[in-house]
Amino acid sequence: MDLVVPIKRLGAAKTRLRGVVADDDHARLVLALLLDTVTAAARADGVGRILVVCEDKRVPDALSGTGVECVDERGLPGLNAALAFGADRLRTPNGTVGALQADLPALRPAELAAAIAEAAGRRAFCADRPGTGTTLLLAAPGQPLEPRFGVGSAAAHAATGAVPVGAGLPSLRCDVDTSEDLAVAAGLGLGPATRRFGA
Numbered sequence: 313m314d315l316v317v318p319i320k321r322l323g324a325a326k327t328r329l330r331g332v333v334a335d336d337d338h339a340r341l342v343l344a345l346l347l348d349t350v351t352a353a354a355r356a357d358g359v360g361r362i363l364v365v366c367e368d369k370r371v372p373d374a375l376s377g378t379g380v381e382c383v384d385e386r387g388l389p390g391l392n393a394a395l396a397f398g399a400d401r402l403r404t405p406n407g408t409v410g411a412l413q414a415d416l417p418a419l420r421p422a423e424l425a426a427a428i429a430e431a432a433g434r435r436a437f438c439a440d441r442p443g444t445g446t447t448l449l450l451a452a453p454g455q456p457l458e459p460r461f462g463v464g465s466a467a468a469h470a471a472t473g474a475v476p477v478g479a480g481l482p483s484l485r486c487d488v489d490t491s492e493d494l495a496v497a498a499g500l501g502l503g504p505a506t507r508r509f510g511a
């Protein structure tokens with residue numbers, strides 16, 4: 313199972329988190345969320361390659377030495393295009409590709425592994441905490457990702473035949489879009505990079 317993780321230009325990312333830290337530190341907070349997410353994902357059983365698709369040179373710099381791959385590809389028309397681009401790079405004839413959100417700083421490797429095991433080779437998605445968004449999308453083996461991220465993506469992914477997984481996996485469901493989400497993630501236990509911000 314190989315995963316693509318998208319992150320847009322750091323200055324434009326996570327606008328709903330603006331103000332949680334000083335403006336000068338915003339990009340570093342976005343990077344910390346990403347680092348904690350991919351570091352945990354890399355330790356999950358069943359995960360092979362992780363490819364971050366970014367639009368900012370600071371991202372590959374921050375990931376260097378982690379074993380997580382990164383491609384800086386500007387000008388893709390939005391999130392689903394970035395995901396499809398990354399997934400096409402990872403796809404092999406019988407391999408499985410997935411998409412993981414970049415803002416899961418409390419992610420526990422065992423919870424990601426459990427969601428992958430629960431999918432058991434089926435096209436699957438994990439809904440975020442409110443149940444409307446998606447934190448993880450898994451294609452069936454050998455199949456394209458066909459991402460439908462955006463508002464209402466949980467229902468959109470279900471409509472593509474993906475089965476819901478991970479309902480009882482809080483760290484996988486806890487994406488951080490707002491300061492309230494960050495407080496919930498802190499309650500679950502933040503990864504070390506995000507913890508440094510004192511959330």
Ligand SMILES: Nc1nc2c(ncn2[C@@H]2O[C@H](COP(=O)(O)OP(=O)(O)OP(=O)(O)O)[C@@H](O)[C@H]2O)c(=O)[nH]1
Nearest residue numbers: 318319320325326327328329365366390391394414
């Ligand atoms: N590479 C790439 N990543 C993207 C693109 N659009 C969104 N993303 C990333 O996809 C994830 C979800 O994006 P959004 O929900 O649109 O925005 P956000 O950055 O989470 O935050 P808000 O500004 O608060 O909505 C985030 O990790 C984004 O950085 C894109 O065009 N290219």
Ligand SMILES: C=C(OP(=O)(O)O)C(=O)O
Nearest residue numbers: 445446461462465487489
């Ligand atoms: C894009 C999505 O998420 P968010 O807005 O939480 O980043 C989504 O859940 O499809």
